[in-house]
Amino acid sequence: MPADGIGASLAKNRPLDHIPRLYEGEKVDAHAHIGEFGGWANVACSEDELLRSMKLYNVKRSVVFYWDNELVRRAVAKHPKRLVGCVWPDPRRTDASALVRKALTEWGFKGVKLHPLIHAFLPNDDVVHPIMEEARKAGVPVLIHSGHPPFSLPWSIGELAENFRDVKVVMLHMGHGHGIYIKSALDVAKRFDNVYLETSGMPMHTKVKEAVEMLGDERVVYGSDIPFHDPSVEIGRVCASGLSQDRLERVFYTNATELLRL
Template identity: 35%
Template sequence: MIIDIHVHYYKKWCGMVGLKITDLIAKMDKSGIDMSILNSLSALTEKDSSPGNKEIYNAVSLYPDRLVGMASVNPYHAQYAEEELKRCLSTYEFKGLKLHPWIQGYPAHSEIVHNLIDICKEYNVPILFHSGTPPYTQVVQIAYIAKKFPDVVFILGHMGLTYQWKEAIEVATMYQNIFLETSGITYSFAIKEAIKKLGTGRIVFGTDSPFLESAELEIMKIKNLKLSSDQWEMIM
């Protein structure tokens, strides 16, 4: 079974038109992906994040055996963001929170996310951070809040990208609540090093679709590691 934890779904965002939900399912079928966890880009950037999260809910409702929702909110609109996150986690039963400080424009360890993290702790769900892009999403910034909130799981999207993957592995060895996600890291040997240092229990698979066009390439990147069947199942 292959679970893709990092998929952006949107109808329109910044002038771009997204995939129809039927096209997304068709792409999953073509790539051999059994389940995708969706987050909304428009919910990250709009003051009113509810329409974007509603799109995710509607998509999940159509394909509940293939899709899972992950909330997105804009921390700059604090009270509204907190209410919307609670609604997504309770009413929609979403399974996590996606934050993208580089797009949203705040340091990842800023206090404006602390109340959101507390809510995630209350609902026992993880937070997926974009990571590896200075100045707002550096690995050390996310490690700072991982240390501050040890009972919350923080997933480093792209495991720090090309220039911060070593730091991503290092902080994951320091803090057991840090997980690494594989999309966008161009070096297979970086993932191999992460497995060597961490095992496979805290490494998760993602594609960053639709921005990284080929889910098949992301899957092949893992296949090329020649993992055991147990290791494959843990990551995928």
């Protein structure tokens, strides 16, 4: 292939004269954790470390979840202007709906997080439906881990979104590390306008721009997934996508602010 042919195809992804710099405006991180994740992951983030990292990267508010919901409740109560709580239930437990209701009505939590892989359920399983009803009643989004078979594939999340068209479903990681899952995350979101995509851990900068162009300005949100991923890398990838400053502002700040009604 001639050199200019290669140049032209790279420019399709982002202009070659554009050296991406970290977006320095205010941000909302739609996916953050405090607590310890042992085992294979072997990562942890304390409340203080999260707040320090937020200062460093100009993150105004972080949406936080951990399977110890009490830990999150205490942290959010201490820093109500900086931390936004999402409740993380195991849907197979009989007290899951009661926990979700309590968190949304009494603790001031702003959303629900589900991890089908960790808790071993399909997104559209019957056990999830009462939780979706609680989210619908409270008018909050449901954030779902995506990208790992057999439980958290985009198509399965699409089945849930189709059943609950009036509940906003955020596909965390927008398909994660597998090209076919990333592509299908975009396809599912195109089909159902209640599906949002979150950027953390997804390796292709080109797909961030592609998603915004395909879905419109409002349905892609930035997340770091700290401590699994580092904000510098996660912010860098979104910046490298070649989105305009206006669109970066939407992905980094406005979309999550509107979605979570912050």
